[in-house]
Structure formats: C-alpha cells, structure tokens
Amino acid sequence: MNDDIDPTMKKVFKHEFLALNNYQLIGKDLNVSEDELRQHYQHLLESYRLLLQNATKITAIGDINQKKLFEAFEELERQKAILYQSSILDYLTQVYNRSHIMQLFDDAFAQTKRYQNIFSCILLDIDDFKAINDTHGHLAGDLVIKETARQISGQIRETDAFGRYGGEEFLIVLPNTNAEEARQVAEKIRITVAETTIGEQNLRVTISLGISDSLIDKPKTQDEMLHKVDLALYKAKETGKNRTVTYTPFD
Amino acid sequence: MNNLIINAGKDTLNISCDSVTGIIDMRGISYPQDAADFFNPVFDWLENYINNVAADITLNLHIDYLNTSSTKCLFDFIDRLEDYYKQGNTVQVNWYHEAHDDDIKETGLEFQEDLELPFVVLAYSKS
Numbered sequence: 001m002n003d004d005i006d007p008t009m010k011k012v013f014k015h016e017f018l019a020l021n022n023y024q025l026i027g028k029d030l031n032v033s034e035d036e037l038r039q040h041y042q043h044l045l046e047s048y049r050l051l052l053q054n055a056t057k058i059t060a061i062g063d064i065n066q067k068k069l070f071e072a073f074e075e076l077e078r079q080k081a082i083l084y085q086s087s088i089l090d091y092l093t094q095v096y097n098r099s100h101i102m103q104l105f106d107d108a109f110a111q112t113k114r115y116q117n118i119f120s121c122i123l124l125d126i127d128d129f130k131a132i133n134d135t136h137g138h139l140a141g142d143l144v145i146k147e148t149a150r151q152i153s154g155q156i157r158e159t160d161a162f163g164r165y166g167g168e169e170f171l172i173v174l175p176n177t178n179a180e181e182a183r184q185v186a187e188k189i190r191i192t193v194a195e196t197t198i199g200e201q202n203l204r205v206t207i208s209l210g211i212s213d214s215l216i217d218k219p220k221t222q223d224e225m226l227h228k229v230d231l232a233l234y235k236a237k238e239t240g241k242n243r244t245v246t247y248t249p250f251d
Numbered sequence: 252m253n254n255l256i257i258n259a260g261k262d263t264l265n266i267s268c269d270s271v272t273g274i275i276d277m278r279g280i281s282y283p284q285d286a287a288d289f290f291n292p293v294f295d296w297l298e299n300y301i302n303n304v305a306a307d308i309t310l311n312l313h314i315d316y317l318n319t320s321s322t323k324c325l326f327d328f329i330d331r332l333e334d335y336y337k338q339g340n341t342v343q344v345n346w347y348h349e350a351h352d353d354d355i356k357e358t359g360l361e362f363q364e365d366l367e368l369p370f371v372v373l374a375y376s377k378s
Contacts, residue, residue, distance in 0.1 A: 054326050
C-alpha cells in the first residue's frame with residue numbers, strides 16, 4: 001500500500017510508516033521468540049492506540065477549521081453583497097445611483113438594438129427645487145428629494161428601472177414599452193407626486209417629465225436618445241411645468 | 252546554539268525559537284504545500300536544543316488556522332515535547348485564543364486532550 005501514497009503525506013506520517021515497516025520486518029523474522037513477539041505486539045497495540053487517538057483529534061480539528069473557513073467565506077459573500085448594493089445605490093434616496101441607472105439604460109439600448117424591440121425612458125425633474133432649498137433649507141430639500149423618489153418608486157412597474165440622475169433629476173428606463181405606454185406611467189407618477197405632502201411643513205412639489213422611446217426618430221446612440229428626452233423635459237418646463245411631454249421630431 | 256526565526260509566508264506560520272530562554276513562538280496561519288518540509292527545521296532545532304542545551308522549554312501558540320497536515324506536524328512536535336517532559340524536564344505549552352474565538356479555543360482543547368505535559372488554553376482580548 002505504501003507506493004500509492006502521496007510523497008508529501010508520506011513525510012507527514014513518516015513515524016507511522018517507519019513503525020509499519022519495522023513491524024513488518026519483525027513479522028518476517030523467524031528468529032524472534034514468542035516472548036519477543038508478544039512484546040512487539042504490545043508496542044504495536046500502543047502505537048495503534050496513539051495513532052487512533054491522534055487521528056480522531058486531527059479529524060475533529062479539521063472539522064473545526066473547515067467550519068471556520070466556511071463561516072469566513074459566508075461572511076465575505078455577505079460583505080460583498082453589501083458592498084455591491086452600496087456601489088449601485090444613491091446614498092440619500094436608496095434608489096439606483098447615476099452610474100447604475102446609466103448602465104441599465106445602456107443595457108436596454110443594446111438589447112433593443114439586438115432584438116429589435118422597443119424601450120422608453122422618462123427623465124423627470126422636481127419643479128422650482130431651488131426655491132425649496134432657498135426657503136426651507138437644505139435639509140428640507142433633501143427630504144423632498146427622498147420623498148419624491150419614494151413616491152416614484154411606488155408608481156413604476158416591476159420591470160422598470162429607476163435611478164437618481166442628478167441633484168433633483170431622475171431617470172426611469174422602461175423595457176418593452178413604447179412612448180404612449182410610458183406616458184401613462186409618467187402621468188401616474190406626476191399626479192401622485194403633486195398630491196403628496198412632505199414632512200411636518202406639509203411641503204408640496206410638482207415634477208416635469210420628458211419621454212422618448214427607441215423608435216421615435218431612431219436614435220443611433222444612447223446620447224442621441226438621452227438628448228431627445230432632455231429636449232422633451234425642457235419643453236415640459238417651458239410650457240408651464242407639472243406636465244408630461246413626449247418628444248416629437250418636428251418640434 | 253543558534254536561534255531559529257522563520258518569517259510568516261502567505262500560507263505559513265511565523266516561528267521563533269530562542270536558544271537562551273527556550274521559548275518557542277508560533278503564530279498565524281498554516282496551510283503550506285508541504286507541511287513536513289516546512290516544519291523540518293523546527294524539529295531539527297528542537298532535537299539540537301534537547302541534546303545540547305537541555306533546559307526548560309515553553310511553547311507559545313497563537314494559531315489562527317491550521318490545515319490537516321500542519322495539525323499532524325504540530326501533534327508530532329508536541330508529542331516530542333511530551334517525551335522530553337516525561338524524561339523529567341520542564342515543559343510548558345500555552346495555547347492562546349482571542350476571547351470570542353470559540354473555534355480556536357476548541358482547537359486548543361482538542362490538542363490538550365489526553366496530553367500529560369502542562370498545556371493551558373488561555374484567552375486574550377484584542378486591544
């Protein structure tokens with residue numbers, strides 16, 4: 001059996017292999033008396049007992065260390081998940097941050113191109129946000145952003161992705177949705193936000209929303225499509241705020 | 252006789268053996284490719300110490316992780332110390348574990364079981 005064993009392990013168990021070889025030699029020696037054999041047998045029994053004792057201890061320690069290792073691994077996975085979450089979320093609103101919502105926008109754009117389906121996006125901005133900050137302070141401003149984000153989150157559909165695009169600006173990506181369907185979502189959001197009172201001061205805000213989809217004017221790049229939603233949002237602001245405007249090519 | 256110092260590697264213990272005080276310190280984690288090779292110089296140092304200095308020995312263990320081969324090697328090392336102790340010499344083994352680390356404490360208790368030489372399991376707090 002000795003020949004099948006890993007040489008590294010043979011070194012780790014060198015005393016045990018040595019003992020085995022010695023006792024094998026004694027067993028073959030015809031000149032050994034019965035008394036001597038009995039003595040050797042006692043020694044062999046004692047080594048076997050020690051070996052068994054060590055084997056059980058080593059196994060127990062091996063199990064403890066394996067458990068420790070797996071627990072460390074689980075903790076690492078947990079930390080990784082937390083780290084990932086914090087890398088994709090906006091700290092104030094806990095919705096996706098700009099880099100992640102842009103990633104999802106890019107993904108949607110690429111998939112739409114590849115599978116020739118459609119997607120929409122909504123760019124929205126809180127109206128007269130500067131006035132809230134100036135009148136009620138930055139804390140109130142932060143609360144307005146947070147609460148507005150919460151209201152929007154409650155109105156989008158499960159497949160839509162939503163993130164903070166800038167200070168008081170948000171972007172929603174709506175896969176497999178045309179501009180008309182996106183408009184219905186946008187209007188629900190607009191009305192909900194307008195009807196919500198925020199904080200102890202019962203602040204009220206409205207939002208303006210711009211919409212475009214991936215078929216209108218067939219944008220060739222992500223930037224081109226974003227530019228169109230931006231124009232639509234600009235028009236919503238210009239024509240009186242608290243409204244939804246879908247981009248049209250002939251404006 | 253010389254002291255022996257082995258600096259910790261990525262997968263090996265930090266070991267220091269002091270020929271004057273007879274203090275052997277092992278700390279860190281151990282999962283080398285070849286555990287027997289790694290521990291060989293430490294066994295050699297111990298034989299040398301036992302044969303030439305033949306004074307008291309203290310083994311301090313601050314272990315965080317041992318793979319199975321390293322565990323076996325450490326058992327053999329302690330067995331050798333036990334023989335030395337049974338010959339009438341003074342030997343002390345101290346197994347240190349962080350107060351909250353039950354796994355390392357349990358490992359120490361497993362080592363301690365059935366040994367006839369003085370072996371204590373000691374908690375310390377991370378400061």
